[in-house]
Amino acid sequence: SAPSIIPTPRTQDMSVGDDEPTRSQFLSEGGDGYTWEQDYDRSWENLVNEEGGIAQAVENAARRAKRLRKEQQRQQKDTRAIRRGMHRHMFLVVDLSKGMALTEVDLKPNRLAVTLNVVESFIREYFDQNPLSQLGIIVTRNSRAEKLTELSGNPSRHVAALRAAAAGEGEPSLQNALELARATLTHVPRYGSREVIVVFAALTTCDPGDIYTTIAGLKKDTIRASVVGLAAELRVCRALSEQTSGTFGVALSEEHFKELMENHIQPPPTPAKMEASLVAMGFPSQLGAQVYAMCVCHKQLRYGGYTCPRCSSKFCELPTDCRVCGLTLVSSPHLARSYHHLFPVPNFEEIEANMTPDQPQCYACLASGASLSSLLFACPRCHKHFCFECDTYIHESLHVCPGCENQGASGT
Numbered sequence: 001s002a003p004s005i006i007p008t009p010r011t012q013d014m015s016v017g018d019d020e021p022t023r024s025q026f027l028s029e030g031g032d033g034y035t036w037e038q039d040y041d042r043s044w045e046n047l048v049n050e051e052g053g054i055a056q057a058v059e060n061a062a063r064r065a066k067r068l069r070k071e072q073q074r075q076q077k078d079t080r081a082i083r084r085g086m087h088r089h090m091f092l093v094v095d096l097s098k099g100m101a102l103t104e105v106d107l108k109p110n111r112l113a114v115t116l117n118v119v120e121s122f123i124r125e126y127f128d129q130n131p132l133s134q135l136g137i138i139v140t141r142n143s144r145a146e147k148l149t150e151l152s153g154n155p156s157r158h159v160a161a162l163r164a165a166a167a168g169e170g171e172p173s174l175q176n177a178l179e180l181a182r183a184t185l186t187h188v189p190r191y192g193s194r195e196v197i198v199v200f201a202a203l204t205t206c207d208p209g210d211i212y213t214t215i216a217g218l219k220k221d222t223i224r225a226s227v228v229g230l231a232a233e234l235r236v237c238r239a240l241s242e243q244t245s246g247t248f249g250v251a252l253s254e255e256h257f258k259e260l261m262e263n264h265i266q267p268p269p270t271p272a273k274m275e276a277s278l279v280a281m282g283f284p285s286q287l288g289a290q291v292y293a294m295c296v297c298h299k300q301l302r303y304g305g306y307t308c309p310r311c312s313s314k315f316c317e318l319p320t321d322c323r324v325c326g327l328t329l330v331s332s333p334h335l336a337r338s339y340h341h342l343f344p345v346p347n348f349e350e351i352e353a354n355m356t357p358d359q360p361q362c363y364a365c366l367a368s369g370a371s372l373s374s375l376l377f378a379c380p381r382c383h384k385h386f387c388f389e390c391d392t393y394i395h396e397s398l399h400v401c402p403g404c405e406n407q408g409a410s411g412t
Contacts, residue, residue: 084266084267084268084269084270084341084342085191085192085193085267085268085270086130086132086133086267086338086339086341086342087132087133087189087191087192087193087279088130088132088133088134088192088193088195088267089133089134089151089185089188089192089193089194089195090126090133090134090135090136090193090195090196090197091135091136091137091138091151091181091184091185091195091196091197092119092122092123092135092136092137092138092158092197092199093138093139093140093145093177093178093181093196093197093198093199093200094115094119094137094138094139094140094162094199095139095140095141095172095198095199095200095201095202095230096112096139096140096141096165096166096167096168096169096172097140097141097142097168097169097170097171097172097201097202098168098169098170098171098202099111099168099172099200099201099202099203099230099231100112100115100168100201100202100230101168101169106230107230107251107253107254107257108254111168111201111230112166112168114254114257115199115201115230115257116162116163116166118254118257118258118261119162119199119261120159120162120163121258121261122261122262122264122265123135123155123158123159124155124159125262125265126155126264126265127153127155128337129265129266129337129341130265130267130338130341131153131319131330131333131334131337131338132319132330132334132335132338133153133267134151134152134153135151135152135153135155135158136148136149136150136151136152136158136181136184137149137158137161137162138177138180138181139162139165140172140173140174140176140177141167141168141169141170141171141172142169142170142171143170143171143172143173143176143206144173144176145173145176145177145179145180146165147180147184148161148162148165149161150184151184151188152320153317153318153319153320154317171202171204171205171206172200172202172204172205172206173205173206173207173208174198174200174205174207174211174236174237174240175205175207175208175209175211175214176207176208177198178196178198178211178214178215178218178225178240179214181196181223182214182217182218182221182223185221185223186221186223189279190277191277191279193224193267193268193270194221194222194223194224195223195224195225195226195264195268196218196223196224196225196226196246197225197226197227197228197261197264198225198226198227198228198237198240199228199230200227200228200229200230200231200234200237201229201230201231202231203231203232203234205236211236212236212239215239215240215243215244216243218240218243218244219243219244223244224244224245224246224268225240225241225244225246226241226246226247226248226264227240227241227246227247227248227249228249228250228251228257228260228261229248229249229250229251230250230251230257231250232250233248233250247263247264266341267341279328280327280328281327281328281329281330281335282308282309282310282322282327282328282329282330283309283329283330283331283332284306284307284308284309284315284318284329284331285306285307285309286304286305286306287304287305287306287307287314288304289303289304290303291303291304291305293305293314294314295314295315295316296313296314296315296322296323296324297315297316297317297320297323298316302316304316306318306329308322308324308325308327308329309327310322310325310327311324311325311327313325315329318330318331318334319331319334340399340400344399345394345395345399345400345401346379346380346381347395348377348378348379348380348386348391348395349377349378349380350375350376350377351375351376351377351378351385352375352376360376360385361385362376362385362386362387362390363384363385363386363390363402363403364386364387364390364393364394364402365387365389365390367387375388377391379401379403379404381401381403381404382401382403382404382406382407383403384401384402384403
């Protein structure tokens with residue numbers, strides 16, 4: 001069938017029903033240029049003479065811009081203690097049509113190479129921050145959709161399957177990909193979230209029917225669909241994300257592409273109508289490397305593994321669901337690492353280093369003096385000061401404030 005979607009000339013933040021944007025909407029406050037030009041207007045005036053020369057000055061300016069961008073991104077995250085799902089079931093739909101071909105060089109060296117690197121980084125970070133969750137990969141090309149991997153918790157298997165299938169050809173079919181994901185997600189337990197993330201690079205989609213019927217079905221089954229575009233905003237992608245309570249964005253650069261994908265690492269809020277339920281979990285015992293037994297997952301004789309505490313079936317990796325008795329098998333570190341999403345660390349308050357009464361010092365790494373940047377961040381609970389690097393590490397990796405933990409341990 002002929003392509004059913006025609007791209008509309010709208011900008012990233014324009015809604016579907018708005019009138020066509022005018023030139024005045026994109027002018028800066030002074031009216032002397034476009035808003036996106038402000039980041040590049042006479043940027044050389046911001047450089048200062050430093051000990052390392054012009055190269056060191058440029059490097060420091062880039063580092064300061066990166067700090068500001070990451071700080072703005074972190075401040076936009078919701079750090080309230082709201083209800084979130086610890087069990088996530090997500091399908092990652094990757095467009096491998098001709099829109100992802102090697103000839104498209106708006107992202108260097110090309111769209112396909114950048115997409116593979118960003119998606120691989122996202123998959124590994126997704127499982128690191130959501131160890132109890134599962135993910136599957138669907139690719140669309142030649143007007144068809146193909147499921148590369150089933151829902152599982154092995155990031156290496158997903159990355160290997162995606163790189164083996166990477167080739168841009170034909171037209172994508174967004175409807176076929178969504179229907180394929182929907183057919184699997186409708187059977188997952190109700191207590192787990194159902195999500196679809198689409199990485200779309202084409203300007204058209206070749207569908208066998210009405211895609212808006214598919215969108216209505218996703219909404220009925222409480223499947224949350226989000227879209228990350230690489231070319232331009234499409235009306236159907238905007239409608240898909242809005243009607244299913246997802247998000248939509250168009251990548252402006254490789255760095256922005258990473259940020260859009262990283263926004264999906266944190267679990268989304270649980271719908272209010274979804275009731276909480278108790279989930280039975282088993283903590284399997286690990287077999288020694290010298291034990292040779294049949295595993296249920298591969299149906300092969302292998303060394304090592306884990307045994308189900310209910311039926312004694314052997315599995316090679318955790319977390320997983322026992323295929324014999326249906327018990328969810330996890331380890332205690334997996335459960336502990338999923339807990340931090342429910343009670344996130346609050347955003348630290350930015351302060352000037354010269355505004356502190358004593359000599360400024362980072363509470364975590366103990367950096368002070370010249371090795372400390374001009375900005376410090378204070379925890380609103382314990383009021384300890386942290387440098388930018390430690391602030392980023394606490395919120396993105398550690399998920400625990402050292403100052404608050406020390407105060408709690410000492411009873412103060």
